[in-house]
Amino acid sequence: MMYRCVTQRNYSLDCAGERALQERQRQHMARGLPKQKPIAGVKEVIVVASGKGGVGKSTTAVNLALGLMANDQSKSVGLLDADVYGPSVPKLMNLKGNPELTDKNLMRPLVNFGIPCMSMGFLVEEVAPIVWRGLMVMSAIEKLVRQVDWGNLDYLVIDMPPGTGDVQLSITQNIPIAGAVIVSTPQDIALLDARRGAEMFRKVNVPVLGLVQNMSVFQCPKCNHQTHIFGLDGAKELAQTLGVEMLGDIPLHLNIRETSDKGQPVVVSSPDSPEAEAYRRVAAAVVRRLAEHLR
Amino acid sequence: MQQNKRKLNKGNLHQVKHVVLVLSGKGGVGKSTITTELALALIHAGKKVGILDVDLCGPSIPRMLRVGKPEVHQCDAGWVPVYADPQQQLAIMSIGFLLEDSDEAVIWRGPKKTALIGQFVSDVAWGELDVLLVDTPPGTSDEHLAVLENLRKHRVDGAVLVTTPQAVSTGDVRREITFCKKTAVKILGIVENMSGFVCPHCSECSNIFSKGGGEELAKLTGSVFLGSVPLDPLLAASLEEGQDFLQAFPDSSTYTAISQIANTLLSSLDA
Numbered sequence: 001m002m003y004r005c006v007t008q009r010n011y012s013l014d015c016a017g018e019r020a021l022q023e024r025q026r027q028h029m030a031r032g033l034p035k036q037k038p039i040a041g042v043k044e045v046i047v048v049a050s051g052k053g054g055v056g057k058s059t060t061a062v063n064l065a066l067g068l069m070a071n072d073q074s075k076s077v078g079l080l081d082a083d084v085y086g087p088s089v090p091k092l093m094n095l096k097g098n099p100e101l102t103d104k105n106l107m108r109p110l111v112n113f114g115i116p117c118m119s120m121g122f123l124v125e126e127v128a129p130i131v132w133r134g135l136m137v138m139s140a141i142e143k144l145v146r147q148v149d150w151g152n153l154d155y156l157v158i159d160m161p162p163g164t165g166d167v168q169l170s171i172t173q174n175i176p177i178a179g180a181v182i183v184s185t186p187q188d189i190a191l192l193d194a195r196r197g198a199e200m201f202r203k204v205n206v207p208v209l210g211l212v213q214n215m216s217v218f219q220c221p222k223c224n225h226q227t228h229i230f231g232l233d234g235a236k237e238l239a240q241t242l243g244v245e246m247l248g249d250i251p252l253h254l255n256i257r258e259t260s261d262k263g264q265p266v267v268v269s270s271p272d273s274p275e276a277e278a279y280r281r282v283a284a285a286v287v288r289r290l291a292e293h294l295r
Numbered sequence: 296m297q298q299n300k301r302k303l304n305k306g307n308l309h310q311v312k313h314v315v316l317v318l319s320g321k322g323g324v325g326k327s328t329i330t331t332e333l334a335l336a337l338i339h340a341g342k343k344v345g346i347l348d349v350d351l352c353g354p355s356i357p358r359m360l361r362v363g364k365p366e367v368h369q370c371d372a373g374w375v376p377v378y379a380d381p382q383q384q385l386a387i388m389s390i391g392f393l394l395e396d397s398d399e400a401v402i403w404r405g406p407k408k409t410a411l412i413g414q415f416v417s418d419v420a421w422g423e424l425d426v427l428l429v430d431t432p433p434g435t436s437d438e439h440l441a442v443l444e445n446l447r448k449h450r451v452d453g454a455v456l457v458t459t460p461q462a463v464s465t466g467d468v469r470r471e472i473t474f475c476k477k478t479a480v481k482i483l484g485i486v487e488n489m490s491g492f493v494c495p496h497c498s499e500c501s502n503i504f505s506k507g508g509g510e511e512l513a514k515l516t517g518s519v520f521l522g523s524v525p526l527d528p529l530l531a532a533s534l535e536e537g538q539d540f541l542q543a544f545p546d547s548s549t550y551t552a553i554s555q556i557a558n559t560l561l562s563s564l565d566a
Contacts, residue, residue, distance in 0.1 A: 051400075052353055053433040054323010058463070085434035086321055086467040126466065129320070129435045129474035134405025137436070162322040162433050163352035164402045188535045189327075193353040196400035203402065218492065218503065225496035229528045231535065254503055261462040261505065 036176045039145060042078070042156045044178040044290060047171065047206070051182075051197030052190040053162035056214040058088035059260055060183045060250070060282070061159035065115050066267040067276075067283030068155055075154040078109065080144060081119030082171060083161035084137050085130050090121035094263025098122060099148075106149040113268050118148045134166040141170045162193075164200045172204040178290055179209035181247060181282075186216060186234035194235070198242050209289040210245035211235050212282055215252040245289065248282035251275065307372055308416075308449040310423040311345065313564045315483065316442070316454040320471030321464040322433035324457050325488035327355035328534060329524070329556075330430040333455075335541050336557035338384045342425035345376065348389035349412050349442055350432035351401050357391035361537020367392050373418035388419045405437035412438055416445035426564070433467075435474045443478055452564055453481035455521065459489045460508030472516050483563055484521035485513045486556060492526040493548075519563070522556045525549055 039045065048061040058081070065079045081089035090096060093115070099107040099122055109116035120130060120140065132140070150156065161167050171177075180201045184194035194211070201208050213235035218227050229252065239246045250256075253275050259266045267276045308314070317330045327350070334344045348356040357363070360379045367388075368375045376386035390401060390411065421427065432438050443451070454475055458468040468485070475482050487509025492501045503526060513520035524530075527549040533540035544550055 052323060054321065054459075054464075085436060086470070088463045088466075091463050091466055127469045127473050129470040129477070131435045131440065131474055131477070133409075133437050133440065137405075164400045165352055165408070165436075166404050169402060169404065187531060189355050189358055190323075192355070192358060192397070195398045196353070199398060199400040200402050203400070218501070220494040220497060220499055221501060222499040223494060223497035225494055227492075227495060227528060229492065229526060230531055252503060254501060257461055257504055 034173050036174060038176050039150060039156065041150050041152045043154050045156045045158060045175055046209070046286060046290070047158045047160055047177055047180045049160040049168065049180055049182055049197050049201075050162060050184055050190075051164060051193035051195070051200075052184060055183050055185045055190050056250070057162070057183050058083070058092055058159050059256065060181070060212055060214060060279075061157050062089065062092045062265050063267045063276075063279040064181070064283055064286065065155070065157040066113060066265055067280045068157075068287070069114060070267055070271065070280055071283050071287070076152060077115055078150050078153045078156045079115050079117045080156060080158045081117065081121065082141060082144065082158050082167055084120045084132070084140055084167065085161060087119045087121030089117055089119040089159060091263060092260050092265060093117055095122070102149045104149070106147055108149050113265070116150065118144055120144065137166050138170045141167060142174070145171070145175060164196055168200060169204070172201070172206050177206045179207045179286070179293060181209050181212060181286060183212045183214050184235045184238070185214055186228065186231035188231065188234060190230075191234050191238045194238060195242070198244070207293050208242070208244050209286055209293070210247035211239040212247050212250065214250045216249045218252040221254070245285070247285040247289070248278055250278045250282070307418065307420055308427070311421055311427045311449070312424065313426045313452045314429065314446060314449065315426060315452055315560070315564070316429045316431060316480065317457060318431050318439070318454045318471050318475070319433060319457045320435065320467035320474070321458065324459045324464055325524070326457050327359060327430050328530070329455070329457050329486055329488060330428050331356065331359045331534065332530075332540065332553045333557050333560065334385060334428055335539055336553055337426055337561065339541060340557065340561065343384050343423060345386040345421050345424045345427040346388075347415060347419070347427060347429045348387065348391065349415060349438050350430060351390045351403065351408050351411065351438065352432060354389045354391035356387060356389050356430055359534045359537060360385070360387065362387060364397065365392060370420055372420040374420065376419055376421060386421060386424065388415055408437050409441040412441035413445050416442060435471060439474070443480065451480055453483040455483050455560065456485045456518070457488055458485060458509045458512060460487055460502070460505040462505070462508065465508045465512045468512060469516070472518065482518045483560060484519035485509050486521045487523040489526040490523035495528070521559055522552055524552045524556070
């Protein structure tokens with residue numbers, strides 16, 4: 001067998017040439033992209049993303065939405081579950097059932113704890129897998145965004161799926177987004193993907209409001225010994241490297257998982273707990289960052 | 296010459312005895328972790344193993360096995376996999392090896408992903424392998440369909456499903472089980488990961504992510520329950536460093552759990 005070395009770059013460009021090429025590519029791409037259209041009635045859209053799966057995006061999105069309302073009762077907040085393949089919002093918000101249609105043929109979001117929600121989970125059976133390729137997913141996202149009677153909302157929190165693929169592209173290309181909250185655990189393996197997530201938002205010009213370090217530390221209920229199961233402060237270091245703010249630090253607490261499984265998010269079921277307080281602090285930081293960015 | 300080339304290209308999977316998908320549906324339950332640990336357990340049992348990492352957006356395998364950023368070479372039969380050890384017992388292919396910059400985000404739509412996965416399946420010269428483990432991303436999308444379609448010409452022994460015990464995870468894994476049934480992929484078993492945390496200080500067991508959800512799911516769906524793996528900070532730390540956890544901590548309960556799962560898996564493959 002003959003082995004041939006194949007490296008990624010078979011040619012070398014000088015710096016100036018490369019910059020010119022990138023500029024040409026950027027202009028070319030800018031021409032072809034779909035126009036962003038705001039969602040009727042929604043003032044600001046906040047996406048909760050990560051890149052890595054299972055770091056707590058949905059849990060954070062749900063408690064962030066509730067936190068935003070808890071901090072300011074006059075604000076109206078909605079929640080869109082864009083995770084088409086693994087919709088967690090129905091479980092976390094204790095909502096079930098097919099949405100009704102309004103006269104204008106728009107889907108009426110299901111409401112719990114004062115938050116109107118829309119999710120693929122309301123449109124399919126609980127055990128049915130969504131085995132869809134990218135194109136169908138794009139069309140579904142379009143429906144979940146535009147064909148819903150959101151009413152007037154101050155904030156729409158969008159719970160993104162893991163990864164950096166079709167859903168992320170469809171949403172960021174079609175809707176103007178006020179900012180992105182990136183969730184990660186302290187583990188390097190999660191941070192690697194969170195970095196890619198941040199890079200993706202930079203490429204599509206979505207401002208990153210900051211990082212949330214989730215599952216930061218576990219306190220043994222018996223002896224109070226603290227264990228950093230997933231590592232120590234990794235997300236804080238990443239925030240520094242990326243030049244973004246730390247929006248908050250959420251501990252790993254049984255209460256969060258227990259209340260989530262019951263569909264009674266911790267911000268409403270245990271509002272005085274330190275975990276709920278942590279989420280409310282994240283919500284306050286998000287509002288502050290949004291205001292900073294507008295200026 | 297042309298005929299010879301076609302013969303070679305016909306069977307890149309020809310000498311691979313077993314192909315096992317590691318699926319979940321839910322993100323972050325430990326698919327890559329379980330894939331890595333199963334691979335290491337099988338190697339310690341004397342098997343030749345390959346890992347195909349088709350998580351294009353979040354390739355974790357290169358980091359977990361500390362293979363760094365090697366160059367990927369080509370031969371007549373296609374790409375040469377990267378070997379994690381000098382004895383060439385563990386072969387790996389991942390998009391992580393093809394990226395210029397490890398922070399680079401792969402923001403691709405479906406068709407592009409499908410094309411690359413097609414290449415990963417048919418154009419990697421795996422050679423002789425006892426088991427090829429396929430680490431997948433969460434969900435049931437282009438990557439999963441691409442892998443199944445391309446493996447159709449060969450044979451998929453089945454899938455190992457990984458879940459954590461909590462309801463949001465088992466809910467997604469139920470969908471994945473339905474996916475397997477619809478695509479005629481045999482479910483080799485369910486692994487319940489992050490099942491209970493033992494405080495290193497006082498040994499009190501806390502069910503941070505609940506407990507028993509995976510076992511219940513197996514009963515509910517009539518699948519084999521392969522075993523539970525506890526939430527072990529030492530395992531997490533080993534993976535961060537790309538260390539062989541099984542060699543470093545052979546006395547831990549996690550080691551026992553993983554070895555048992557690997558043995559059960561091997562028996563069902565050889566049966």
